[in-house]
Amino acid sequence: MDVRVPVYIGNQAIPEFIRYCKQHGLKEFLLVADENTYPALGKAVEDALRAEGMDLLTVVLKGQEVQANEHYLVRLLLSYDLKARTFLAVGSGTITDITRFVSHRIGREFISLPTAPSVDGFTSIGAPLVVGGLKQTIICQAPRAVYADLPTLAAAPRRLIAAGVGDLLGKYVSIADWKLGSLLWGERFDEGIAARMLGAAQDCAAHASDIAGGSMESIRQLMDGLIESGFGMLEFGNSSPAGGAEHQIAHHWEMMMLADQRHAALHGAKVGVATIITAGWYAQVRGMKKSEAARRLEKMQLPKLDEEVSRIKAIFGPIADEIIPQQSEFISMTPSRFEAVKADILEQWDGVLEIAGEVPAAGEFSSWLRMVGGLLKAAELNLSESEVRLALDYSHFMRKRFTINKLRLWLGIA
Numbered sequence: 001m002d003v004r005v006p007v008y009i010g011n012q013a014i015p016e017f018i019r020y021c022k023q024h025g026l027k028e029f030l031l032v033a034d035e036n037t038y039p040a041l042g043k044a045v046e047d048a049l050r051a052e053g054m055d056l057l058t059v060v061l062k063g064q065e066v067q068a069n070e071h072y073l074v075r076l077l078l079s080y081d082l083k084a085r086t087f088l089a090v091g092s093g094t095i096t097d098i099t100r101f102v103s104h105r106i107g108r109e110f111i112s113l114p115t116a117p118s119v120d121g122f123t124s125i126g127a128p129l130v131v132g133g134l135k136q137t138i139i140c141q142a143p144r145a146v147y148a149d150l151p152t153l154a155a156a157p158r159r160l161i162a163a164g165v166g167d168l169l170g171k172y173v174s175i176a177d178w179k180l181g182s183l184l185w186g187e188r189f190d191e192g193i194a195a196r197m198l199g200a201a202q203d204c205a206a207h208a209s210d211i212a213g214g215s216m217e218s219i220r221q222l223m224d225g226l227i228e229s230g231f232g233m234l235e236f237g238n239s240s241p242a243g244g245a246e247h248q249i250a251h252h253w254e255m256m257m258l259a260d261q262r263h264a265a266l267h268g269a270k271v272g273v274a275t276i277i278t279a280g281w282y283a284q285v286r287g288m289k290k291s292e293a294a295r296r297l298e299k300m301q302l303p304k305l306d307e308e309v310s311r312i313k314a315i316f317g318p319i320a321d322e323i324i325p326q327q328s329e330f331i332s333m334t335p336s337r338f339e340a341v342k343a344d345i346l347e348q349w350d351g352v353l354e355i356a357g358e359v360p361a362a363g364e365f366s367s368w369l370r371m372v373g374g375l376l377k378a379a380e381l382n383l384s385e386s387e388v389r390l391a392l393d394y395s396h397f398m399r400k401r402f403t404i405n406k407l408r409l410w411l412g413i414a
Contacts, residue, residue, distance in 0.1 A: 004231065005123065006145040009223050013149035014048050017113065020145060021054070021086075028055040030085040030108075032076060032099045034066045037091035037115045041152050045090055045113060057081060061098070065263060068097040069130040076102045086111060089143070092160065093119035093267060096143075097127040104140035112143040116156035117164040117223040118268055120171075122146055123230030126239050128251070128267075130258055134319040135251040135398070137243075142234050146227065154219045159266060161222070162374035165211060166272025168225050169368060170246045171201035172359050173278045177244025177403040179355045183348050184341070185402035187240070193232045197241050198358075200225035205360075208368040245281075245396065245403035249274035252395035253378075256387055265381045272365070272374050273381060277392065279362040281408045286356040288411070290349045296411045297345060302338040305331055315394045326400045345410070352407075 008016045021027075029049060033042035038060050049056045059079040061072055076098055087110035089099035096112055096119075103110040112122045121128070123146060126137040175198045182189035204211075204225050210218035232241040239247075250270035257264040308331040313320040324331075333341070345352065366376050375381060378388040396405040 005142055007123070007148075007227055008146070009148040009153075009220055009227075010150050013113070013147040013152075014044055017045070017111070017145075017147040018048055018052060020147070021049075022052075026086050028083050028085045029057070029088055030080060031056060031058045031088040031090055032061070032095055033058070033090040034061045034063075034095060037095060040115045040155075041113060041149060042090040045088065055083070055085075057083075057085065061095070066094055066098075067130060067258065067264070068094050068101070068128065069258075070132075072098050073102055073129070077106070080106060084108070086144075088113060090115065092116040092156075093121055093128075096122055097129060100140045100143075101127045101129060101138060109141070109144045112146045112148075114146070114148045114223070115152055116160040117153050117219060117226055118156070118160040118167070118266065119164065120167050120226040120229035120242055121233075123227050124233040124239070124242075125237065126233060130255065132319060132322075133255060133259055133317075134322055135255050136322075137239050139238070142230075148223055150216055150220060150223075153223055154214060154216055158373045159269070161211065161219070162369065162372045163266040163268025163272070164222055164226055165204060165208065165268070165372045166270075166275065166369060166374050167268035168201055168204040168222065168229065169365055170244075170268075170271040170275045171197045171229060171242060172365075173246045173275050173282070173404070174242050174244035175201075176282060176355050176359050177401070178240055180352065180404060180407065181240075181402040183351050183355070184345060184407070187402065190236055190241070193236055193241050197229055197232045200228045205364075205368050208371045212371045212373070240401065243399070244401070245278045245405040246271055246274040248395040248398050248401075248403065248405065249277070249391045251398060252391035253381065253383060253387070256383075256391070262382065265375070269375045270381060272369050273376065273378050276362045276365045276369075276376065277378075278404055279359050279365055281404050281413055282356045282359040283361055284413050285404070285407065285411070286353060286359075290346065293349055293411060294346055297342045299412065300342065300410050302333065302335055303331065311394075312397055315390065316397070323397055327397055329400070330406070342410070345407070 087099050087103040089096045090113045127140045128137050175194050181187035207218045229242050254264045
């Protein structure tokens with residue numbers, strides 16, 4: 001299935017974007033930006049459209065930290081004037097997700113004009129939103145085209161570029177988790193998509209020093225990798241190719257920060273830190289003999305359903321009622337099913353070790369992130385030790401997927 005959309009990354013993004021609009025008869029637009037992305041690129045896009053006599057409505061979302069939540073979704077929705085406008089997302093992840101959701105729900109298309117190579121969601125179908133306090137990915141639509149101005153991407157704040165690196169390096173873990181879920185839980189899997197996603201992560205790691213130096217070509221390669229990751233999710237139909245335990249932990253941290261009305265660190269920064277942690281878990285599995293795994297699994301007792309439900313309610317509060325049903329396969333296992341899964345883990349242990357062997361050591365991730373100025377420790381995210389532990393132990397409840405986090409809990413890995 002061909003899910004590709006036109007993508008341009010280069011020095012002539014705005015002229016190419018205008019040419020595309022003329023070719024396709026697009027004349028009415030709603031431009032969405034925030035107070036940072038409007039001066040970075042939005043104003044130039046606005047001026048170019050107005051110079052062509054286009055009908056343009058500009059919405060600049062205000063606030064120190066714009067979030068893809070109910071507040072900003074409604075603000076954009078209320079700004080829409082019911083004309084047949086093509087939406088323009090001028091920004092990075094948050095602006096794109098807000099625009100993706102609103103444009104989809106009112107039946108309009110959108111074009112992405114990224115301002116930073118900070119996330120992999122530009123070409124994906126899903127919008128990670130915080131609704132009712134729960135971070136969840138809502139299936140919406142891909143952009144009809146992407147026009148990325150390379151000088152704007154290269155001029156983005158260093159922390160945004162480092163976040164993009166963190167998000168892309170996280171694919172090492174997400175792909176390993178995806179394979180693990182396929183091997184041990186029968187989850188749907190696509191080898192071709194996995195290979196492309198892993199290749200994007202490997203290219204990012206290989207060019208980390210160039211990205212740190214800010215070369216235009218390395219920024220283009222980083223953006224290419226992020227775009228490829230988005231295409232992987234678009235082709236597969238959900239975020240499984242790009243969101244394993246490292247993303248679940250990052251989402252849980254973000255939910256805690258937003259609930260306390262704290263500044264939430266960039267998504268990719270949190271993913272980078274969580275990738276280091278989850279790579280450490282894979283390293284412990286990689287060094288474990290089958291006999292040791294058998295001993296640990298033998299000690300694992302089937303959790304009681306009422307205790308698991310109580311635990312989820314205590315940790316997730318009002319959003320627990322949304323989480324519990326999607327976890328039913330894991331928390332409602334019969335004793336026979338529980339024993340069968342443990343037996344299957346042992347039977348497939350060589351495959352588990354092979355998957356674990358594809359994940360670089362935690363120290364390698366730290367080295368790559370250090371090169372580009374990324375965060376390395378959870379403490380740098382302004383999280384307490386108890387908050388960090390909470391997400392490590394319970395974030396696996398947030399998605400219906402079998403990841404390294406579920407496996408390491410079964411194996412008693414700290």
